[in-house]
Structure formats: C-alpha cells, structure tokens
Amino acid sequence: MTDFLNQPIGAAPGQPGDRTAFSFETITRLPGSPDGKGRGGTRYGRTGIIHTPHGDIRTPAFVPVATQAAMKAVLPETMRQLGAQCLLSNAFHLFERPGEDVLDAAGGLGRFMNWSGPTFTDSGGFQVLSLGSGFKKTLAMDVTGMKSDDVIAEGKERLAFVDEDGVTFKSPLNGDRHRFSAEISMGIQHKIGADIMFAFDELTTLMNTRGYQEQSVERTYRWAQRCVAEHERLTAERLGKPYQALYGVVQGANYEDLRRHAAEQIASLDFDGVGIGGALEKRIIGDICAWICDAMPENRPRHVLGIASVDDIFACVENGGDTFDCVAPARCGRNGAIFTRHGRYNVKRAEFKTDFGPLEDGCECYTCRNYSKAYVDHLLRAREFNGFTLATIHNEYFFIKLLDDIRASIDGGYFEEFRDESLAHFYGA
Ligand SMILES: [Zn+2]
Numbered sequence: 556m557t558d559f560l561n562q563p564i565g566a567a568p569g570q571p572g573d574r575t576a577f578s579f580e581t582i583t584r585l586p587g588s589p590d591g592k593g594r595g596g597t598r599y600g601r602t603g604i605i606h607t608p609h610g611d612i613r614t615p616a617f618v619p620v621a622t623q624a625a626m627k628a629v630l631p632e633t634m635r636q637l638g639a640q641c642l643l644s645n646a647f648h649l650f651e652r653p654g655e656d657v658l659d660a661a662g663g664l665g666r667f668m669n670w671s672g673p674t675f676t677d678s679g680g681f682q683v684l685s686l687g688s689g690f691k692k693t694l695a696m697d698v699t700g701m702k703s704d705d706v707i708a709e710g711k712e713r714l715a716f717v718d719e720d721g722v723t724f725k726s727p728l729n730g731d732r733h734r735f736s737a738e739i740s741m742g743i744q745h746k747i748g749a750d751i752m753f754a755f756d757e758l759t760t761l762m763n764t765r766g767y768q769e770q771s772v773e774r775t776y777r778w779a780q781r782c783v784a785e786h787e788r789l790t791a792e793r794l795g796k797p798y799q800a801l802y803g804v805v806q807g808a809n810y811e812d813l814r815r816h817a818a819e820q821i822a823s824l825d826f827d828g829v830g831i832g833g834a835l836e837k838r839i840i841g842d843i844c845a846w847i848c849d850a851m852p853e854n855r856p857r858h859v860l861g862i863a864s865v866d867d868i869f870a871c872v873e874n875g876g877d878t879f880d881c882v883a884p885a886r887c888g889r890n891g892a893i894f895t896r897h898g899r900y901n902v903k904r905a906e907f908k909t910d911f912g913p914l915e916d917g918c919e920c921y922t923c924r925n926y927s928k929a930y931v932d933h934l935l936r937a938r939e940f941n942g943f944t945l946a947t948i949h950n951e952y953f954f955i956k957l958l959d960d961i962r963a964s965i966d967g968g969y970f971e972e973f974r975d976e977s978l979a980h981f982y983g984a
Contacts, residue, residue: 560671563608563797571791572798576608577750577827579856583966585873592845592874599848599875602965605856607673607750608797609665611640614856614877615965617958618643618675619951620885623652624668627885628943629951631670637920637948638955641672643880646743646752647679647735651728655746663748663796674749675880677860678740678804681832684758686714686724717757719774737781745789745799751858753830754782756804761834768808776820779803783824800827802858805847808834814843818850831876832860841870848875865894865957865981869974872961879958884950889943891935894953896980902932902946920952 565576585593585600593599605612619626619634621642626634634642644664649655661667664674715724721736740755756775759768786801803821807813821829829851835843844859851857859876862868868879884894891903895915902914913923914931922931922945934942957977964973 559609560666565608566795566797568795571794572796574798576798577800578606579854580604585965585970598873599845600873602962603877609673609750612673613962615872615958615961616640616878617954618878618880620880620882623648624664628940629947631668637952641674642670643675645682646676646747647682649747650679650743651726655743658748659746675751676744676747676749678753678755679735680756680758683715683722683724683735737778738785741782741785741789745793751800751802754779754801754803756806758833759808761808768810768813772807772813772817775806779821779824802826802828802830804830804832806833809836809839811846814846815850818847822850828856828858830858830860837867840867841874844871844874844876866978869978884954885947888946888950894950898981898983902928903935907932914949920949922949
C-alpha cells in the first residue's frame with residue numbers, strides 16, 4: 556500500500572505543490588428524470604473519484620467529522636477499518652487548540668493524527684459566525700414568521716461581529732478576542748495542511764432579511780476572491796508541501812435567484828471544488844444543489860456542508876452532491892441514539908436492558924458482531940468511554956455504508972429503487 560502519509564502525491568522538495576495531484580473523475584451519471592433537472596439529458600447525481608495527494612475518495616462518500624483532529628472515542632485506525640475514506644476537522648477548533656503552528660510542525664493534520672487518507676478542514680466561518688447569534692445553524696430550523704438581522708438566542712451573549720474585512724469574536728474557550736478574515740482563515744488552513752479546504756464565507760440564518768442576505772452574498776464573493784489570491788500566494792510560498800485544494804462556498808439561503816447568482820460568482824473564480832452551505836429549508840435542499848450545479852463546471856467536486864439526515868443525503872446525491880459531512884452519527888451515538896435501516900431508536904430505552912442481540916440485526920460492524928444492546932446500554936448509562944466507542948463505531952459505519960450502497964446503486968443502474976426502498980424502511984412509510 557502506498558505510504559501517502561510520508562509520500563503524498565505531487566510534493567517535491569523546493570517546489571510548490573503540484574495542482575494536478577488534485578482532480579475529479581466522473582464514473583457514472585444518473586440518467587434523466589421527468590423534472591428536467593440536470594444537464595445534457597442526465598441528472599447531476601453521479602459516482603466518481605476525487606484524486607488527492609493523500610489518495611482517492613470514491614464518491615458519493617460520507618465524511619466523518621473529527622472536530623479536534625480526533626473522532627471522539629474512536630481511533631483513526633478503527634475509522635479506516637470500518638470503511639471511512641476521509642475525515643474532516645474544524646479549522647476554528649484547531650486554531651484555538653493546539654494552534655495551527657503545532658499542526659504545521661507535525662507535518663500537517665494527517666500526520667498529526669496518524670490518518671494516512673485524505674482530509675478536509677472547514678474555514679472556521681461556521682463556528683465563528685455561529686457565535687454571532689448563539690443559534691445552532693443547522694440545515695432545518697423552524698423560523699416561521701421570524702425575520703430579523705439581529706436575532707440572538709435567548710440567554711446568549713452576542714460573541715461575533717461581522718464587518719467588510721472579516722469577523723471579530725470572543726473565544727468561547729477563554730474569552731480572548733480574535734479576528735478571522737479571508738487571509739487569516741487561509742493562513743490557518745494552509746498550516747493545518749488538509750487536502751481540501753474551504754473559503755471563508757459569511758454564514759447567515761434563515762431569520763436574516765432578504766436585504767441582508769443579498770449584502771452577505773456579495774461580501775462572501777469579495778471574501779472568496781481574497782481567499783483565492785491568498786491561497787495562490789501561500790501555495791507558491793510554502794514549498795515542498797502537497798497541493799491543497801480550495802473549495803468556494805455558495806450561500807444565498809432559500810432564494811433561488813440568490814443561490815444561482817452566488818453559484819455563478821463562485822464558478823467564475825479559480826476554485827478546485829464547491830461547498831454547498833448555509834441556512835436552508837430541508838424541503839428544497841435537492842433543488843438548491845441542482846441550482847448550484849447548473850452554474851458549476853462538471854469537473855469540480857461538490858461538498859454539502861453539515862448534512863443532517865438520511866433523506867437529505869438521498870436528495871443531495873440525486874442532485875449532484877459528491878461528499879457529505881455530518882456530526883450526527885457520533886453526537887447522537889454518545890446519547891444512545893442508534894441509526895439502523897429501519898430508523899433511529901434509543902438503546903437506553905428500558906426494554907433493551909436485557910436484550911442481548913446486536914444494535915442492528917444483520918449489521919456487520921465491529922460493535923454488532925461482538926456486543927449486545929444490553930451491554931452498550933449499560934456502558935452509556937455508566938458513562939463508560941467504551942460505550943461512546945461502540946455506539947460511534949456502529950453509527951459511523953451506518954452512514955459510510957449507506958453512501959457505499961448509494962454509490963453501488965448509481966453504478967448498477969438501480970438508484971431509484973434503492974432510494975425508495977431505503978427511505979420507506981428508514982421512515983417507516
Ligand atoms: Zn452495527
């Protein structure tokens with residue numbers, strides 16, 4: 556097996572990273588559908604391969620979130636064994652602790668955490684901007700009737716302020732005042748050294764007014780231009796490193812015209828891929844992906860940031876999403892919520908106290924092959940770390956395998972059947 560950790564592709568002493576080490580190759584495109592979404596008689600959904608300096612990602616792919624350069628309670632070796640192809644860490648958390656200079660000195664994120672495969676970092680924008688309102692900016696929020704540019708969650712202090720140049724915020728870790736901007740985010744992400752990085756964007760909420768969303772999309776475009784310029788400068792300056800790909804992020808909330816406009820702006824810049832982000836309503840998540848793909852060149856991989864559920868994954872894959880990160884499997888697992896083909900249940904329910912069967916019948920993950928519901932229930936109640944480990948292994952495996960199966964269904968020509976059957980099983984329809 557190639558030692559990507561010590562010999563990434565396209566890195567040579569004294570040379571800038573070779574950009575050709577990063578590319579996207581389409582394998583199979585979904586055939587057309589009656590709704591006419593897509594291009595040239597086919598939908599945007601596809602299988603493919605993202606080639607990176609640390610190896611390939613077969614897409615569509617699930618991207619587990621290793622927030623602080625770690626999956627909580629699960630080693631990278633285990634993630635590899637259960638089929639993870641790549642991991643995503645958060646630039647903001649690594650900037651706060653241990654600091655990007657430590658990762659740079661370690662030889663980058665992969666070497667720091669002993670993960671030989673491809674890695675992603677987000678820009679820090681999500682964490683920084685979330686401090687602004689105190690709300691969790693998840694994909695689906697209930698904001699019926701709420702519209703304001705200055706909404707703050709009850710009992711929360713506003714910790715972030717946006718201006719033309721960037722964002723000033725107070726660290727939730729130690730109260731220090733910090734500043735993030737396009738250039739600062741690029742500097743941090745270059746030192747962290749992930750294969751795929753994201754441009755620094757402004758994240759709005761669905762509560763922001765239309766006027767504010769318009770201003771924000773334009774500001775994000777100006778920041779995107781600055782990110783591209785700084786990324787080129789750092790790539791040329793930091794010799795001997797593998798090339799790091801940069802994805803531009805498309806915002807625009809729920810508005811079709813704004814999303815299309817933002818997608819054209821991002822497509823016009825020299826990005827390697829695109830991030831589909833921001834606040835949006837679940838019911839139009841597939842449409843938003845298709846609007847963005849309309850503007851995007853076919854050879855740029857598309858990452859959907861912070862996906863929340865199984866039906867969203869199917870809608871996004873069908874409309875062109877290639878990779879998907881999600882914190883739910885690990886976060887839910889630690890609370891006892893277990894994902895199965897037949898939906899989600901909580902293993903801490905009383906009826907499982909003496910159930911010695913696996914978390915999911917027929918599941919081939921390490922946890923299900925070796926441990927019982929009753930044992931996992933006991934560990935989680937006792938707050939034993941092994942409980943977090945076993946629940947996380949099963950849930951991460953569930954999502955990784957779901958994307959593996961979706962990929963096989965597109966290549967095999969039975970995506971619709973697989974989608975309908977999976978959704979019927981999962982949601983009990
Ligand atoms: Zn399992």
